[in-house]
Amino acid sequence: MTSVKLPDGSLKEFENAVSVKDVAKSIGSRLAKDALWGEIDRQPVELDYEIPAGEPVNLRIITRKDPEALATMRHSCAHVMARAVMRIKKGVQLAFGPTIEGGFYYDVECKDPLTEDDFPAIEQEMAKIIALDEPFERIERPREDAIQVCKDLRQEFKVEHIETGLADDDTLSFYQQGEFIDLCRGPHVPSPGKIGAFKLLSIAGAYWKGDQSRQQLQRLYATAFFTQADLDAHLELLEEAKKRDHRLLGKRLGLFHIDDMVGQGLILWTPKGSFIRQKLQDFISEHLNRQGYDQVFTPHIGKLELYKTSGHFPYYQESQYSPLVDREYLSKLADDGCTCGQLSNMMSDGEIEGYLLKPMNCPHHIRIYAAEQRSYRDLPIRLSEFGTVYRWEQSGEIGGLTRVRGFTQDDAHLFVTQEQLGEELVGCIELVKIIFGAMGMEDYSVRVGLRDPDSSKYVGDPENWSLAEQACREAAATLGKPFSEDPGEAAFYGPKIDFVVKDCIGRKWQLGTVQVDYNLPQRFGLEYIGADNKPHRPIMIHRAPFGSMERFIGVLIEHFAGSFPLWLAPEQGRILTVSEKSEEYGRNVEKQFRAAGLRVKGDYRSEKLGSKIRDGQLEMVPYMMIVGPRDAENGTVSLRDRCDGDLGAIPVAQAIARFQKEVLEKTVRRKSAE
RNA sequence: GCUGCUGUAGCUCAGUGGUAGAGCGCGUCCUUGGUAAGGACGAGGUCAUGGGUUCAAAUCCCAUCAGCAGCUCCA
Structure with a gap:
């Protein structure tokens, strides 16, 4: 006797030996035809697998409808x-x-x-x-x-x-x-x-x-x-999906340029792209101010000594631009026929002084912290900077805006006490939430990187690590969406929270990150004076909610398929004259929009209206204001929405008010690529 | 960095061992047209760069640079 239990709970019994296929046949000829394989007690088996007699087994018959x-x-x-x-x-x-x-x-x-x-x-x-x-x-x-x-x-x-x-x-x-x-x-x-x-x-x-x-x-x-x-x-x-590719849209819309003469992976931001970037920076700066950040500016280079202290040099030498070496040593190099390897060794040994193009902003920020004596009353100190860093990425890896050699992080370093850590992490997450929310980006994943329990590579007190890991979990939970916990994914210096999105062809990119760091405060001997009048070591948080402006904007171009919301659009509206007869009125309307602080252009060419509309659509201009004799007479513009098409004639003042409201509310427009 | 593919006009691309092509864009003129392409004429190219083979190379070979896909890496 063979008996099988089916997923619906029903029991089927057979006198003779049966295969999976026989069971399927006994249920229906259609199922027998569609059956691909079976699953007995969650183990896959072939259709001709003979089901063992005796105790009932759980059988699932898989068809193409099963996931x-x-x-x-x-x-x-x-x-x-x-x-x-x-x-x-x-x-x-x-x-x-x-x-x-x-x-x-x-x-x-x-x-x-x-x-x-x-x-x-x-x-x-x-x-x-x-x-x-x-x-x-x-x-x-x-x-x-x-x-x-x-x-x-x-x-x-x-x-x-x-x-x-x-x-x-x-x-x-x-x-x-x-x-x-x-x-x-x-x-x-x-x-x-x-x-x-x-x-x-x-x-x-x-x-x-x-x-x-x-x-x-x-x-x-x-x-x-x-x-x-x-x-x-x-x-x-x-x-x-390929039509949304930021490399194509970036070129077509003139947002950025990468030039052979400048170098691989080095982004030249054109006026339009620069505008978007500036608006994003303004937006984030506004929220930084609200959260009590102090903005700083630091140079693009620093002495090798700085990076020896931080540990970035020579450990990460392979992924950095070569150091800028003192003139004296360069001529010595030329005279002595010294090899690059020898030079590198001399630099590691401290025989040669030089400067490094900064691969990270933290050492500079740390030196700002260390420049003054700090009291527990000063903490937390939050130093933020749109800091440009340079990394020598492998040539095969570079492409578009998502992987580059020079990029600007929306970086900040927080110097906090152990007690403040949890609250500050939540603050960082809050910022991420605001930004992704404003962009209408829901499709991102969150990873909490934890220690590998079997490894001893981590710096810092294990007890504090546990507290920090728990604080990261709790902070991540405030996003209100599921997150993964990945043991072994923590940096050696502390746990972290990463935000990952996918591009138009499904590749994953890390955007924002929030990382706890016990290492650098120790390496730089950072201190603050506690309430007990004794020195204590602060904890650092590195955080960059956008990750880098380059990568973020690359992802954003694809997210919006090039059709940016009004507040970010470099050209918010375009005035289209029906014929040259309306040019004077058109220029008048253009002036009124500009006076209201809106970014509009006029298309006064002697082209047909249909042709101008087509150009405007392809250039992703959110609104077109069509003006003809009728509008000139009534003081109106015929508004055309890039997504919804013709909206009919409305007074100029009303159109302006509509723009201003949409800018103020940062309305996210629908995606559509063409 | 590795493997493979690609590099021709501002853009997208066709082409082939024997005088360089199209569409779009651009310029001039005509047209004065109400919601996704009006017409005519014209300008524009060291065929990525450097070598080599050949009577002859944009075309074949090698190297370099750059782009694309993936791998590897990513503080």
Whole structure:
């Protein structure tokens, strides 16, 4: 007797031995057809798996409607892709081929490297394999046999993976499909016929096991869906998302420029982009004032000595611009043929004095704190600065506004007592909340980085750490949205709270961060005099709610799809004359808007109205004010909203009032890209 | 930094071992048009840079620089 319990709680009993498929058949022929695999007591099993007799087992039958079905089908598709590649190319070594968000990839090594030109052939071969519809057969082998199987197949990566990655598994599973056999945990759909529609997307390099020192493989990215319609919709979504790319919009709207002659990863803010940045800085400054911050200015460079004390030099030397060395030593360099390495050693040893382009603002702020004797009555001290820092990012990593070599942090350092820590962290979070709220950005995630309990790399008193970690949790909780707690993600000097968003192609970027620091106050010997008339050590909080102006604006361009809210729009409105006959009235209206402090321009070209409107729409101007003879006569403008279209004629004063209200309220307009 | 792809007019891109192309934009003129492209004419390019192969290179090869995708890294 075999009995199974179904997810709805019902019990089914069978006299003879039954497979998962038999159970599905007994429920309905439609289910039998749609069934992909089964799950017994939460363990995936094949459809032909024979259910053990005896005690009732919990059985789920998975169809494409179940959330995990798509991922499994995609993984099956990865096998099909690998098989196709092996049919086309000789000597293919397979590495890993997992499902990822939105698709899957397979890492392979080919003697004769693959290019995108091979895609049509691979896709054709995949179509053939799918048409064959041979079942995915699960084969289980004891450990030693499994290694032998991989050796026979000459799949060295698989051998290594079993020997190292799967060292604890006694039995290993393979899936076979015709001539193709691959080490795989499963599950799979019963056969490739279940794959609906697929497409190869791109090819890129990837290191074996993610280790830079290991060989580099080729990673084939692809995606698959149960229906062609779903695939088409997905591809269209990708195309739509690309139109929001801040690199394209930034160029098209003239927001910023990156120039070869200036240098990689160095942003030139054009007037329009500068305007947006200035407005954001003004906005945040206003809230800094309210929260009792003091704004400071500090230089872009500092002595090596400063960064030796802070620990940034030479420890992070690789990711910094080279130091600015004294003239004297430079000529010595030239005369003696001294190598860069030697110079670097001399600097670390203190033989050479030089300056560093600052990689962080904290050392400068610390020296402001240390410049005066501080009392507990002065604390907390909150020093803020839109401080520009420079970091030598790897060239392959630089791009757009999201990863640059020079950027301005909306930085601040708070010097607080242990007792004040919790409240100040909450204050920092409050700022983040205000900013994201004002932008209408809800789609961000929060991570609290905690100590790795097994590591001893952390500085500071463990008891204080626990207090700080708890304070971080409590501060994060004030956002009122779920956050993750990541042990081991803390900096060595203290726990932190990070805010992460995604860009238009799904890449994650860290924006704001709030970090507790026990280390720097110690390194710099910071003190304040307590109520007990004794010196005490303050705790530092580093915080940058935007992260950097560059990255934040990059993300913001994509968030708004280039269509900024009125208060941020460099050009808030444009006056369009119906014909040149209305130019005088148009200029008059323009003056009135300007006098009211609004940023408007006039389009007085001898173009047709439709053409001017089109230009205005494409340049993302929030409002257009159309003026013709009728408006001149009535003292009106015909207002056109970029999102809603024609709003009809209203008096000029009313239009101005509408603008001012919208600016004051910082209304967030709907997104739309074109 | 690594792997692959790319670099042609202000922008988007076509092109090919033998005198450099389109659309948009720009300029001039015509047109005076009421809610997403009116018309004509014209200007504009050391084909990223530096080497090499060749009678001949924008085209083929090498290097450099830059961009894109991914990997790695990210105080």
